[in-house]
Structure formats: structure tokens, C-alpha cells
Amino acid sequence: MAGFGQNRHGPERPPARHIRLVVSDMDGTLLTPDKQITAQSVAAAQTLRAAGIPLCLVSSRPPGGMEMYFGQLGLNTPYGALNGGTLFNPDRTIRSSLALDPQTVLDALNLLEAQQVDTWLFRGHEWLVRNAQAPLVQAESRTVQTIPTQVTDLRACAHNIGKVAGSTADHAALHEQQTKIGHLLTGRASVALSSKWFLDITPLHANKGHAVRQLAADYGISVNEVACLGDMDNDIPMLSIAGLAIAMGQATPDVQACAHYVSSPNTQEGWARAITDFVLPRCTTGVTLRHAPATPNTPSPQ
Template identity: 50%
Template sequence: MRTDDIARHDAKPAPTKTVRLVVTDMDGTLLTPDKQVTHATLDAIAKLRAAGVPVCLVSSRAPQGIAMYFDALKIHTPYAGLNGAIICDAESNVLSSLVLSAGAVRDALDMFDVHDVDAWLFSGKDWVVHDDSTGYVPNEKRVIRTTPVVAKDFTPWEDKVGKVTGSSADYDLLERMEGEVGQMLEGQASVARSAPYYLDITPLEANKGHALRELGRLLNVPVNEIACLGDMRNDIPMLDIAGLAIAMGNATDEVASHAHVQTDTNEANGWAKAIETFVLPRVPVAGAK
């Protein structure tokens, strides 16, 4: 870690001694690189369920890309999509949603156009693209099992966008743009990469810290009794406020510096190991006061 990363980590308050809720990122965290759930993860979730600890999902994905995992995970809880811009109950009914200003949407789209970055819009449960056959769209269609709306003109959606995503195979470009777009939209939007190839722009109040607070409120669990797990910069807002913040082994040093502890990678059952090592020992024993 760099000196500033070490200082940030050392300045964090001690982790909670009590965990009553787990809030987790999905891609790069709960899921393997090929978007699967391992047996070890299912076993860890079963242990949490037996101990009375719910698991809630928070992701940059749209709602349908999150709820599609409910059956496999055997969970039925509220969740947050679009980095917290949309909060849904367990039946996928929208409880609350935030949108970007039309001006911020246009500015982001102009910036992506200048740098030849493929732009997507997320409006409610709609995913809107210019072309569904190029770039990362075919991959995303397969991953979230959703067909996007194809539109050459994004104007009809500009005033009801919960997230703008720029996708590119040029990871270095998106890393630079994360800072540039963040400066351009400072005070108007949250800007963070959710993957090396995705740069997400969401309403200023819409981040995973907001999502964690809302999920805790819905389940009547205070923030300081919530454990969270994440791997990317868009997870930092929840890592900063959770009672127990866990970074994946595949997280960068910067992201890890915002966590209390770090587990193994998502290729090596890091999520399940984190639950066994850090979370379950902090779960209150049934009947204990």
C-alpha cells in the first residue's frame, strides 16, 4: 500500500463486535469471474440464514440483473441497483429511485462521444443502448439475461436516467475519465468504475453508502451492525461507513485501505472465507442479550 493508503486504513475506527446484516456487492465479490455462485458461498449464506442474519445485494446492475440470482442464493430480501439509485423490495417493487439531471446526462454523453466510449442509459428497469450487437452489450445481455432497448436517439430518456454507463476495452482510458468526468460533474453526480471496463455515473446521492443505509433502515439494523463486502471503487462509500468493511483479495490497495480487513479473491472463495472468518464470529448467539 502507498503511504496515504496505509494512513487511511490505520485511521479507521475499530470494526464492530456485532453483525446482524450482510450487504454485499455482486460482480468481483459474491460471484466468480464467470458470474457463478460457488458451493462454499451457498454454504456460507446457509449458515448466515440459520443464524438469523439476512444477506442483501447491492450492485451497479439494473434490478433484473440482481433478482435473477435470488433462487440460486436462496435469499428473499430488499436490494439496491444502479449503485444505489434504485431500491427495491424482495418482490422487485421499486421503493425509491433517484435520477440524474438532464444536463448531467448530456454532459456525460458528450464526453463519452468525444472519447469514442460506448454509452448506455438505465432508466427505471429499462436498459437503453445505441447498438445491441457491438462492444460489451452482447456480453452484458448474456450476463444479466436482459434485452436492451435499442435507440439511436437518447433524448426521450434524458430526464429520467438513474445511471449512465460508459463501456470500453481501453481500461486506462476509463481510469483517466473517472477523474475527468468526476471533476466535470462534481456536485452533480457520483462517478466511479464498477469494473475495469465500465464507468458509472449516478445521481450524487446514489452510491453504495446510501444503499447500505437504506437497506439497514428497511431491515431495522443500524449501520454499525452491518458487514459489507466489495472490490471496486464504487464500493468505497459503503466500506467507509459499515460496521465491518471487508475488501476482496482482488481489490486494489486503494479500495482495500477503506476496509477493516481483506479476504481472498473471488476466484478462491474469498466471499465464503470472509463470512467464516470475520462475520460469523460476530453474529450474536440466539437468545443472547
């Protein structure tokens, strides 16, 4: 893996000289392994705000699992949940959303269940599970401070789904399923690990790259003026298009290969160091959200 600083093995395009918007992943990036935001990261976020640079979060988390940190960070910006497929306004209303075709949802459920992988469905603010008392559900509920809705038949809830998630403690099996399911759902869905515990299946164009393009347009700027920070496979779509792409020190070689710079790990103030050393020196005049909250929409399934 690359060391801290400029990545000699990174993308051919040069890093942007001017940044007007920051879009960051959460778990493994902004958050420490125990899901905390350090005092240094809070200070770095405050410095961005003082410079007039919006900070927007994009995560595989459901919206509630993101909103729980907004007060600490002083955020009042749009945010992308469910890997960026659903964008929310600061008042928690849906700005825009993409949905999986119902048949794709059913196929994803069948593929995951065949491997005895627990499956969850997400749409808007809803989190649907079969067993709300399952250990992994309970653990995730505590992490994201969101109470799931238990339903008898997930297949009856296949419409307007923004994400199907597979969860298991068998990390090797989940990594294998990323390749297998990704192949089987080619052209119908995006399939990527969001952590070693979770495999996310989202609409084909619902990824963090989509969210970055949408947020840049909402602020009236180019993606070349956006700095993105991430650490996992599901961050690659946004790192690959960002004007300034930064990977955490613990990120895999595939993720780091998309980054102009590699920060220290998220256990060693990687996010704060990235903002201070790589982003703030490039910050220019801030921007304002171009238009009022958009009307929620769910485009035709892919």
C-alpha cells in the same frame, strides 16, 4: 496489498463486535470471474439465513442481472441496483429511487461520446442502448441475462435516469475518464469505475453508501451493525461507513484501505471465507424488515 486477515493499514474506527445485516457487492466479490457463485458461498449464505441475518445485494448491475442469482442463494430481501441509487423490494417493485438531472445526463453523454466511449442509460428495469448488436452490449446482455431496448436517440430519454454507463475495451482510457468526468460533474453526480470495462455515472447521493444507510434504516438498525463486502472503487462509499468492512484480496490499495479485514481473492473463495471467518462470529439476533414496500419515488434531481 494487505494479506488475508485483519488489515493493519485499514480505518481507524474499530470493527463492529455485533453484526445484524450483511450487504454485499456482486461482481468481483460474491461472483467468481466467470460470474458464478461457488458451492461454498451458497453454503455461507445459507448459514447466514439460518442465523437470522439478512443478506442484501447492492450492485452496479441492472435489477435483472441481480435477480438471476436469487433462487440459487435463497434470497427474499431488498436489493440495490444501479450502484444503490434504486432500491427494489423482493417482488421487484421499486422501493425508492434517485435520478440524475436531465442536463447532467446530456452532459455525461457528450463527455463519453467525445472519447468514443459507448454509452448506455438505465432507469428502473429498463436498459437503453443505441445499438443492441454492439459486441459489448451483447456480452453484457449475456452476463446479466437482460435484453436492452434499442433507441435511436438517447438524448430523448434523459428523464428519470438512474445511471449513465460508459463501456469500452480501452481500460486505460476509461480510468482516465473517471478522473476527468468526475471533476467536470463535481457536485452533480457520482462517478466511479464499477469494473475495468464500465464507468458509472449516478445521482450525486446514489452510491452504495446511500443504499447501506437506507437498508439499515429499513431493518431498524445502525450502519454500525452492518457488514459490507466489496472490491472496486464504487464499493468505497459503503465500506467507509460499515461497522465491519471487508475487501476482497484482489482489491486495489485504495479499496483495501477502507477495510477492517481483507479476505482472499474472489478466485480463492474470498466471499465464503469472509462470511465464515469475519462475519458469522459477530452475528447476533436477526432482524425483520420494518415496513411494507415503499411507494416508488424519485426525489428532485440533484
